[in-house]
Structures are given as structure tokens and as C-alpha cells.
Amino acid sequence: MKNKRLFLILVVCNLLATIVVGQELPTQGGIFEQYMKQAQTFASNYPREKAYLHFDNTSYYIGDTIWFKAYVTLAEQPTFSEISRPLYVELIDQAGHIRDKQIIKLSQGQGSGQIALPKSLLSGYYEVRAYTRWMLGFSEPQYFSRTFPIYQLARGNQSERNITNYDLSTSMDQRPEITKKKLDIGFFPEGGQLVEGIESRVAFKAESNRDGDIQLSGALYSADGKELAKLETMHDGMGHFNYTPTSSPAVAKVNFKGNEYKFELPKALSSGYVMKVDNASGVLSVNVFCDAKTAQDSLAIFISHAGRPYAYKTIYCQADAPQQMTMRTRDLPSGVIQISLINRAGHTLCERFTFCFPKAPLRISASGLKRVYEPYAPIRCELQLKDSSGNPIAGNLSVSVRDALRSDYLEYDNNLFTDLLFTSDLKGYIHQPGYYLVDMDTKKLQELDILMLVHGWRKYDMEQIIGVTPYTPLQRPESQLVLNGQVKSTILKNELKNIGLSVMIKKEEGIITGQTVTDENGRFSIPMEDFEGSEEALFQTRRLNKNRNKDASIMIDRNFSPKVRPLDYLESHPEWKDLDQWRQVVDDFDSLYLDSLRRVESDFLLDEVVVKSKKRKGYMDTKISEKSIDAYYDVRQIVDLLRDQGKIVNSIPEFLEIQSRQFLWDKRDDSYTYRLKPMKFIFDGKILSRVEEKMMLTEIDGLASMIICKGSQAIRDEILNNSSLSGVNDVLDLSTSDDRSMTDDMNRTDPGDLSSTNNGSTSNSNTLNTNKKLDVTNLDEFIFVYLIPLPRHDIMNKNETAAWGTRKTVIQGYTPVLECYSPSYPQKQLYMDRVDKRRTLYWNPTVKTDAEGKAVIECYNNQYSTPLVIQAETMTDGRIGSVTYSTIPVADK
Known part of the structure; x- marks a missing residue:
């Protein structure tokens, strides 16, 4: 049934896709004609999608709601896609953790939704992503991404735009960082390579780890010190120059903040091809050069949009006979155009992007x-x-x-126009994309072309498109929401076929139940098209015609999010428009109004x-550090992810051992430390006694989240009072610092760098008294762990652990659409x-x-x-x- 559904989707997509027959300019036919036909077939059989979200604002505060409208289109043209029904929208924090996930029900490519920002959220720069599963089916996954500041709520005399940079444990870092030097310059030869003796256009981008994109000037010098060209940035740290390389790479010398820096250009090939593209006055001109040492061969220039070739030309390049291909840009679709030089074996030799402006x-x-x-x-x-x-x-x-x-204001910001036709087909973050598409003049066209050289490379794999490299979709289209999964044996991990699987979902209006049976590969599918919201579910497995549960791992196929990307400097350091003149107008208005x-x-x-x-x-005022938070975990989400991978996690120590290198678990005496300090667990507004702690730590189900804090600001006075009043005598020590033992003094050591191994023991375990009493006069000696349960869950009385052969989890349906008040x-x-x-x-x-x-x-x-x-x-x-x-x-x- 699944294959049949996919076939029907692709047939419909073929009817929707606009198939443009490639116009073969003077050609010898043969293999390149075959590549053209294969590429057309590929584009028709695998039409791609794009997503865009229109948001109600440009920044938010904790406690706000993010409202959005979703547009999902075909990549080839701005028409709504009917390939996918579910659209996944994620809110990802600055450290790279998914803090919220919505499933939007699309109707003819459109949908809307909202993300509520709870008051427990940390301030920071949050990324919102949107994608269908089909968008992740290619070697270059494509998804919508936008980063917003989420400010703290203003209190007292605080600045209204206030973000805290939290001093978090390195174990929290899930988002890769772009490692930049004090000054870094990247060089981007046109077509992707330099060849000795052939002049090339080279774009460059200058960046600083403290300033982001920077403006600078300098010059290019040969190995013997001769000046070859001037270097000067034009816009957002980008510029270009012409350069004829030799066997010894040239050196760029630039001045930045009073210091001179040197950068060596990429080494040139001894032979090969160079591509030069000009896009002006309605004509796209492609020129290909080679040197005398390059082996002569038939080549083809392909001009494509969104993975579909629109034209190609076969050429035979010689050192004294550069080849050219020209086209009218009005014969090409609007948006980013990919120009590829391909040899007879189907390998891409040069590649270049350019832009065709939209029509009407x-x-x-x-x-x-x-x-x-x-x-x-x-x-x-x-x-x-x-x-x-x-x-x-x-x-x-x-x-x-x-x-x-x-509301924060940025001129030339992202919009539906710039995203669908422009930035979605380029690599990396594009700052103020609207700047390149308005008030066009010669300088602006040149800046746009430099942007294409810097950010435009392999988005659609031509070798895959023309059939040289085999293609198997990494994901399948979803015409409806279905919960797929697999049942495997807990110990041997082999697939279990013909296993009965029952599901019970508790909702306010009653209980929903259903049953299914695994196939020969242990897989199962549960239709979810009419399911809304998120609800807890109990899965139970058993052999057919057997009364006893089957001990098995139930793994659900729902963790297919793309890898988290690094944030660009300007995404976490936005430069909003200065609104002082607007404020002056309002002040003048207020004076008249109040009169x-x-x-x-x-x-x-x-x-x-x-x-x-x-x-x-x-404007926004960013503090340097936060008082106490060291790590935070969405326990329910992480545990579900681990169990979907077949891993067994049943206790809090098992969970922390997987998540953090700072946590050490000595299984010999069942003691724990974090940053080599004793841990105190806080639940329901008080510190747990040792008996309560041992009872709680054997539970993981029913726990919503966990916050790990350090320092004297990690615990409030009312929690200390609650703990004292509740009779937890083995937790608190109200003695003064003079009464502390030498053992306590020994424990006050700098944890330093912990070993990356987690073998359950440490050489320091014998010197650490992990059960020592809490001295309220020196709270820095302890780590405090806040345990937050799920609503209506009784985890203190051990009622949450799933029975043998069952699994408790939360299943998610479509997000109900609310109306903005x-x-x-x-x-x-x-x-x-x-x-x-x-x-x-x-x-x-x-x-x-x-x-x-x-x-x-x-x-x-x-x-x-x-x-x-x-x-x-x-x-x-x-x-x-x-x-x-x-x-x-x-x-x-």
C-alpha cells in the first residue's frame, strides 16, 4: 500500500510539474542528449518542495505567541504543492535543542499555526524551522529557517530588549559553531577552481569573530612581491578581483584595525577548465576556457533551475578557442539559475550560480x-x-x-519573495536579502553577482539528476499523517513479525483504542490524519493468540529532523534599524495629544x-552571564528519542550518564557527583531526603524536565525553609563555616576539566563525600537538580514505570489552529x-x-x-x- 501511495503521489506531481523541453543549441547529440532526457525525467518524477513561514513579528518576548502562515510550494515555480500534507515546524534554542515541535495540516500547500513561548523559557536567539519529510529526501536537504531574538520579560528598570547569555555546560552544546579567527577571508574562484595561466574572477568574503562581516581593503601580491590587484569589499564583507594564477599561490595582504594580515589564495590546478559568466542586458553569456595541457574532450554546458535543465550546449574546448553559450534571460524561469560544465562521464567540472529577476x-x-x-x-x-x-x-x-x-525593524528583511526565489537556493545565511533586489543599478548588479559566487554552489546534484549517481529517496512523501514504527526484541534486536500491537490513548472526552499487527519486517503503521494535539499513549505488544505481553522494544519513526546548523554571527548579533527619528515624531505627537x-x-x-x-x-541590553543554570533537559523528549533508537533508559542516573560528561556515577556505592560536587535533588518545592532521593532516582517516566544549577544563587530561601519545615534533618546543616569538618574543606576543589570517559567510577570518588549535609552558609559546594514532573503524574509513588512488554510515550497529531486575539x-x-x-x-x-x-x-x-x-x-x-x-x-x- 505504501508503494502504491507513493506511485500515485508521483503521478500527480508529474501532472502538476511544468515540463520544459530542453532546447538543444548547436550540439553533437549523443551522451549529453541522454543526460538531458534523464534529467527531465528525474525532475518530473521527483518534484521538490519549498516552505516559507510568514510571521506576525520580527522578535518576541518570553510569554508571547509566535503566529505564522505556512506557504509550501513546488521548487520549480511559485505554485502551491499538493505533494505533502503534514508540515513540521520546530523551535530550536541557541544551544541547538528542539524546544517545541508543531505539525501543521496543509490544505493545497497552505496552513497556519502558532507556537506559545512559556514563561519558563530561557531568553536567547531561537531558530524556527519548517519542512516536509519530502524536503529531506535528497542529498541536499532543504528547509525553511529563520532566527528570532526572544527577550526576557522587562522587570523594574530593566531594558525592554534584554537577552541573557547563559553560562551553560559544554554538554548542552548541540549546535555547531562556525570557528572564525580574529580575521578570516574566504576565496571563491568563479566556477569553483583556479587553473594556472588562465585569468579568473575570484570573489572573497571577510569575516571577524567579533564583528561578523567587515569592510576592509588591501592588495594581492605574487610570490616575488609584485602587486597583482587591489582588494576592497563592496557590501557585507564581500568583494572580487581578477587574477591569473601561477604555480605559486598569490598572497592577499589587508589592513584591519591597524594591523596587517596575510592570506594565501587556493593553489591553482596545473590544467583544467575555467568558467566565466556574464548576466546583463537580458542576456546570459557563459564562456569556458582551458589551457594547452588539458586533455581535449567533448563537454556540455547545462543551464538549470531547481534541478531541471532548461538548455544545454555541447562544446569542444581548446586552449586557443574558448567556447561560449548565450541565452535570453526571459527564456529562463525566475530565481537562482545553476550553470554546470559536465564531461562525457557525467562529472561536474565547473559550477556557477546566477539570478534571473522575476517577471510581473x-x-x-x-x-x-x-x-x-x-x-x-x-x-x-x-x-x-x-x-x-x-x-x-x-x-x-x-x-x-x-x-x-x-517591534524590531530591519530594512530589506526576508519575505515570501526573497525566500522562495532567492535565499532558499543559496548556501548559508544571507543578510538583508531584499537589498539585492531593489533599486537596481550597475553597482547593485555587481554586488548580486558577487553574492552568487560566495553563496552559490552545489544545491542540486547534477550527477544524481542526470543518472550518473544512483538516487534512493532518503524520505518519502506524506500525503497524510501516519505514525510508523518497528518492533524488535529487547535483547537480540531482531525484527519481530506478526506481533499484535494495541494502542490506548487517554483524552478528556474518553479513551481511544486501536490494534494492528507487525509485518514480516516488524514494522507497523497507525493512521493519524484525524488526530489533533499531543496525548499520552500506552503501547502493548503480545504474540497473536497469546495472553502474556511480549518483551519487546517499540521504536517509533518520528526522529527525522535535519541536523542543526550553526548560526551566523549576524543572526545572534542582529543590527536593527535605528528608530530614534521615529521616536522623535512620536514625542512631538504625544506633546500635542496630551495638550x-x-x-x-x-x-x-x-x-x-x-x-x-x-x-x-x-535598544537591547545583553547581560554577560546568568547566575546558576548549568544545564537543562527536556527529559520526556530525550527519553522518547533514545527509546525510539532501541536504547533502554529507566532511571535518572542512566539518563544523566548519557547526557553529560560532568555527571559521574560510582556504581560501587551508587553515588553521584556533577562537576565533582555532591548533588541535591529538588522536587515539589523542597530538597529530597536520602530516602526520597533513592526512590525518585529509579524513576524516569513521568518526568517532564530537569534543570541543573550551580552557585549560591541556585536555590531560593523558600525551598530551604520548606526542606527544614518538612523534617528533612539529614539534608540540612545549619552550622557556621567554622564548624565544617576538614572533609568538607577537601571537597572544595576546582573541578577543572573532566575526563571524557564515563565508566561509572573516578579516582576522586573515595575523597568525595556525596552524602554530606547541605551547609546553607556555603551553597557553592553543591549542585542543585530541579525535577519537574509531567502534569497529573505521580512519580514519587512509583506509578509511572511501564509494565513488561509495554511502552508509555506521547504521540503528536496536527496542531489545532487558534485565532489571534x-x-x-x-x-x-x-x-x-x-x-x-x-x-x-x-x-x-x-x-x-x-x-x-x-x-x-x-x-x-x-x-x-x-x-x-x-x-x-x-x-x-x-x-x-x-x-x-x-x-x-x-x-x-
Whole structure:
């Protein structure tokens, strides 16, 4: 059935895909014609998808909700995809841990959802990813990614935009870091290689570990010290120069912050090919050069988009006869174009990306808005959707209206247009992508071309596409949500066929049960298409016609997330637009507004307005360190992941031994330390006694999360008081520091670097008294572990451990779609004492325009005077429209 379903999906995709027959320019046919046909067949049989999320805001606070609209399209053209139904949306913290995961139900490629940010969340820079399983089916997995700052809640005189950099254990680091030197320059030869004696265009990018992309200048010198070319960055640390290499690599010398740095260029090949591409005045020109030592062979230039070749030309390159291929860009699709030089064996020799501008995008305009809105004032905005010729379009828009002063603002930010046609086909993080696509002039075109050289390389594997390298999908399309899994024996790990599997799910409205049987490979499938939310489930296995449970491992196929990527410097150090001039406009507005109130309102009302209208702070203030948190774990999520891999985890020590090198477990006396310090476990607001501790640590099911803290700020006074009042006499020692024994003094050692091995014992175990009493006068000697149970779970009374042959877990269905709340203040005088700090004033993922292309947005302002930022996006009839509009125009700022 699964294969049949996949076949039907691919047949439908073939009908949807636009198949463009490659136009064969002067050619000798043969093998390259075959490659062209195979590539066309591959593109039709395996149409790819892209995802984009439109968010309601550009940054968030702990306790906020992230609202989003999902657009899932075919990669070849901006039309909605019907290949996949489930879309997976993940919230990943700065350390690389998945903190939340949603499954969005798509309808004809569209869907919407929300991620609630609990108040227990740590502040930081969080990545939101979105993908279908089919997007992960290729050697180059493709997914949507966007990073947001999530600020702490402001308290007292704190800055409103405040993020803490937590001093976490290295065991928490799941996100790889980009290791950069004080200054680093990367060189990117056009086509991917340098060849001795052939002039090449070389792009470069300069970065610093403290400043990110930097601007600098310098020169290129030969091995004997002769200056060859000038080096100067043009935009975002990128620039280019022309260079004819020799057998000895040239050296780039640059000045940065008063110091000179030297960088050697990549070594040139003694023979080979060089590609040069020009894209100007509506013509794409590709030139191929080689030297006399290069073995002569028939080659082909392929021009492709999203993995589908649109044209190719066979060439026979000689040292004195460079080959050229030209095309009109209007004959190519919009977006990133991949140019590949391929030999007869199907190997890619050179590769280069360029960009074709979109044709006739949709236009969205906003009217009827004021420059500044007073507190609680009504907002009315009329949106107009038209095509490039000015004709009205009836369609669907996703729309957000934001408080401009309290929402971070970045010019040329990501949008539906830049993401689907531009950044999704490039490698790495692109800062302010909209910059490259507006106000085009010669300089901007040159900067765009340099960007293509730096960030454009192998996105679609041509050797795989033309059939030289075999392709087996790494994932399959999902036309509906299905929970797949496998049953294996616990000890031998062999597949168990014909095993009965029953499932019981507890919901508020009752109990849902179901049964299935494993196939010959021990696999099973459970339809989930009508399931919403996340619920606890109990799986039970048994031999058919047997009454006793079968001891088996039940592994669920749900851990297919792509690897976590490193964050770019600018993603964790965003440079928001300076809004001081906007603030000045609002201050002037406030003065006039308050004067008008004095003439018509009471003093009491005036005082309220003055307080609320002046709560405007400066830019983000990042603290250096946090007091106590060393590590935090989503226990339920991690345990489920381990068990899905067939691993056995039944106790807290087993869990910590897997997760952290800082944790040492001496199995001889069943004692534990963390950073060579005794551990105290806190549950239900008090420190556990030794008896309670031994009982608790043998449990892992029913535990939601765990937070490990260090230092004197790791425990609150009320917890110490609760522990004392509860009669836990073997935990607390209220003596002064003078009464501590020498053993206690010996334990105050610097843990230093721990060994990477975890063999359950340590040479220091005999010198550490892990059961010593807690001295409240010196809390730095202890590690405190907070255990947080799942709601309605009784883990102290050992009621959570699953019985033999069963497994408890949480299964996830589609995320229910909620409606963004927007209050109304029809008589604002009645609401002047209402606290309303919303930064997103309006969010609607499905605003419909009428036959005249119009839609009216109505909402109310918050408690502050502010200008507005409106963002509206749409994809209709294969055309994209996007606008970000501020009520105080950029020119006025």
C-alpha cells in the first residue's frame, strides 16, 4: 500500500510539474542528449518542495505567541504543492535543542499555526524551522529557517530588549559553531577552481569573530612581491578581483584595525577548465576556457533551475578557442539559475550560480493610515492587490500590523519573495536579502553577482539528476499523517513479525483504542490524519493468540529532523534599524495629544496617559552571564528519542550518564557527583531526603524536565525553609563555616576539566563525600537538580514505570489552529487604565480580497502612541506579492 501511495503521489506531481523541453543549441547529440532526457525525467518524477513561514513579528518576548502562515510550494515555480500534507515546524534554542515541535495540516500547500513561548523559557536567539519529510529526501536537504531574538520579560528598570547569555555546560552544546579567527577571508574562484595561466574572477568574503562581516581593503601580491590587484569589499564583507594564477599561490595582504594580515589564495590546478559568466542586458553569456595541457574532450554546458535543465550546449574546448553559450534571460524561469560544465562521464567540472529577476510580480498597497496612532485608537487600513499591469486581483493575503517602535525593524528583511526565489537556493545565511533586489543599478548588479559566487554552489546534484549517481529517496512523501514504527526484541534486536500491537490513548472526552499487527519486517503503521494535539499513549505488544505481553522494544519513526546548523554571527548579533527619528515624531505627537487631553479630560486620566505613553526604552541590553543554570533537559523528549533508537533508559542516573560528561556515577556505592560536587535533588518545592532521593532516582517516566544549577544563587530561601519545615534533618546543616569538618574543606576543589570517559567510577570518588549535609552558609559546594514532573503524574509513588512488554510515550497529531486575539476599544475613554502591551496589533493568515482586489483591516492600538508597520504577503495564480509598509515612510526617518 505504501508503494502504491507513493506511485500515485508521483503521478500527480508529474501532472502538476511544468515540463520544459530542453532546447538543444548547436550540439553533437549523443551522451549529453541522454543526460538531458534523464534529467527531465528525474525532475518530473521527483518534484521538490519549498516552505516559507510568514510571521506576525520580527522578535518576541518570553510569554508571547509566535503566529505564522505556512506557504509550501513546488521548487520549480511559485505554485502551491499538493505533494505533502503534514508540515513540521520546530523551535530550536541557541544551544541547538528542539524546544517545541508543531505539525501543521496543509490544505493545497497552505496552513497556519502558532507556537506559545512559556514563561519558563530561557531568553536567547531561537531558530524556527519548517519542512516536509519530502524536503529531506535528497542529498541536499532543504528547509525553511529563520532566527528570532526572544527577550526576557522587562522587570523594574530593566531594558525592554534584554537577552541573557547563559553560562551553560559544554554538554548542552548541540549546535555547531562556525570557528572564525580574529580575521578570516574566504576565496571563491568563479566556477569553483583556479587553473594556472588562465585569468579568473575570484570573489572573497571577510569575516571577524567579533564583528561578523567587515569592510576592509588591501592588495594581492605574487610570490616575488609584485602587486597583482587591489582588494576592497563592496557590501557585507564581500568583494572580487581578477587574477591569473601561477604555480605559486598569490598572497592577499589587508589592513584591519591597524594591523596587517596575510592570506594565501587556493593553489591553482596545473590544467583544467575555467568558467566565466556574464548576466546583463537580458542576456546570459557563459564562456569556458582551458589551457594547452588539458586533455581535449567533448563537454556540455547545462543551464538549470531547481534541478531541471532548461538548455544545454555541447562544446569542444581548446586552449586557443574558448567556447561560449548565450541565452535570453526571459527564456529562463525566475530565481537562482545553476550553470554546470559536465564531461562525457557525467562529472561536474565547473559550477556557477546566477539570478534571473522575476517577471510581473503582484503589487500590494496600503492606504487610509495615519502617521502615528494614539493609545487605544481604532486602526483602519485598506489593502489593494493588483497585478503588474494594474488590474485588481481577488486572492488571499496573510497580514500583520505591528507597533513599529516596540517591534524590531530591519530594512530589506526576508519575505515570501526573497525566500522562495532567492535565499532558499543559496548556501548559508544571507543578510538583508531584499537589498539585492531593489533599486537596481550597475553597482547593485555587481554586488548580486558577487553574492552568487560566495553563496552559490552545489544545491542540486547534477550527477544524481542526470543518472550518473544512483538516487534512493532518503524520505518519502506524506500525503497524510501516519505514525510508523518497528518492533524488535529487547535483547537480540531482531525484527519481530506478526506481533499484535494495541494502542490506548487517554483524552478528556474518553479513551481511544486501536490494534494492528507487525509485518514480516516488524514494522507497523497507525493512521493519524484525524488526530489533533499531543496525548499520552500506552503501547502493548503480545504474540497473536497469546495472553502474556511480549518483551519487546517499540521504536517509533518520528526522529527525522535535519541536523542543526550553526548560526551566523549576524543572526545572534542582529543590527536593527535605528528608530530614534521615529521616536522623535512620536514625542512631538504625544506633546500635542496630551495638550488636547488637558483641555477635555480629568487630571486622573491625564496621569494615566502620561505614564503609559512614555514607557519607551532603548535598544537591547545583553547581560554577560546568568547566575546558576548549568544545564537543562527536556527529559520526556530525550527519553522518547533514545527509546525510539532501541536504547533502554529507566532511571535518572542512566539518563544523566548519557547526557553529560560532568555527571559521574560510582556504581560501587551508587553515588553521584556533577562537576565533582555532591548533588541535591529538588522536587515539589523542597530538597529530597536520602530516602526520597533513592526512590525518585529509579524513576524516569513521568518526568517532564530537569534543570541543573550551580552557585549560591541556585536555590531560593523558600525551598530551604520548606526542606527544614518538612523534617528533612539529614539534608540540612545549619552550622557556621567554622564548624565544617576538614572533609568538607577537601571537597572544595576546582573541578577543572573532566575526563571524557564515563565508566561509572573516578579516582576522586573515595575523597568525595556525596552524602554530606547541605551547609546553607556555603551553597557553592553543591549542585542543585530541579525535577519537574509531567502534569497529573505521580512519580514519587512509583506509578509511572511501564509494565513488561509495554511502552508509555506521547504521540503528536496536527496542531489545532487558534485565532489571534485582538481586543476592541470602541470607547477608548473607558479603557485608559487597561494594560495593553501588544506589539502585534493584528494578525490574520487568511485575509481575502474582493473582486476589486480590496480588503479592509480593522483593529485597535495598544496603550502607547506609535507608528505602524504593516506586512502583507500572498501567492496567487503562480505569482508572488509582498510588501512591508511603515506609516512613517523611510524617506521621512
